[in-house]
Amino acid sequence: MSSTTLEINEIFHSIQGEGSFAGWPCAFIRLAGCxxxxxxxxxxxxxxxxxxxxxxxxxxxxxxxxxxVIEITGGEPLLQPAVYPLMTQLCDLNQKVLLETGGFISVEKVDKRVHKIIDLKPPSSGVAEQNHPDNIRLALAAEPPHRHTFEFKIVIAGKEDYEWATSLLQQHQLTDFFTIMMGVSFGKLDPAELAAWILRDRLRARLQLQLHKYLWDPSRKGV
Ligand code: SF4
Structure with a gap:
């Protein structure tokens, strides 16, 4: 891919289903490839x-x-060089831009105005060792208001993931500074169970339910 073209899987209009912008109408730009x-x-x-x-x-x-809001998602959007000028151009047009990234690439080159939703992949993903260390470091080093453009997301499939997540959050004191969205791996863990763990541990994390999977068929594309 050049710096002027992008490999696009779909561009669609829907309700944002996840994260702190859940519920807002959103234009999604889904980049291909991961x-x-x-x-x-x-x-x-x-x-x-x-x-x-x-x-x-x-x-x-x-x-x-x-x-x-406009969300850039994938696949993994940060793999394509043209995504960086794309985000900057959208910000220059006064659009509220969200980036959803798998967390294995540093967000260092992302325009500071972009709201970054960064996955912290737990053990059940099989790729927990590949969470990019830069992302937590960059978030902690950011001064307000730029600090508020970082948000972390963890999808929990069971108790092992939850314990891994609470230990990581505590180690970096992430709940003191950032919105932490915690969701369940759809069909693998009862959200009520995760809710009970969060309440029991007085964890400063927000439970998210992937709104779009309740509104529409969970396997449907373009939502
Ligand atoms: S869930 Fe993992 S494999 Fe799938 S698009 Fe995101 S980072 Fe890539």
Missing amino acids: GHGCIGCDTGYAEDEGVELEREEVIKRAIRFRAP
Whole structure:
């Protein structure tokens, strides 16, 4: 991919289902390709189904929805060089831009105005060793208001994941400074069980329920 074209899987309008912007109408730009191989990846269809589009065309298609937020997602969006100028251009157009990233690439080059939702992959993903150490370091080093553009997301499939997550959060005192969204791996853990653990431990994390999977068929694309 060049710095002016992107491999796009889909551009669509939906309700943001996750994170601190859940519930807002959102224009999604889903970039194709990842290859990280997380167990339980629910966007495998974005792996190699994509069409090449000019950056200007991507912007035109996304802003036509007139949504209050635009999310760049994937696949893994940070693998494509043109995603960086794409995010900057959207910010320059006064769009509220969210980035959803798998967390194995540093967000250092991402425009500071972008709200970064960074996965911390737990043991059940099979890739917990590959969470990029830069991301927690950059978040902790950021001064307000830039600090508030970092948010972390952890998808929990069971008790081992939960214990791993609480230990990591405590080690870096992440709950003191950042929004921590904790969700369940759909169908693998009862959200009520995760809710009980969060309450029992007085954990400063927010339970998220992947709203779109309750609104529509969980296997449906483009939501
Ligand atoms: S980083 Fe995201 S898109 Fe890539 S394999 Fe993991 S879950 Fe799937």
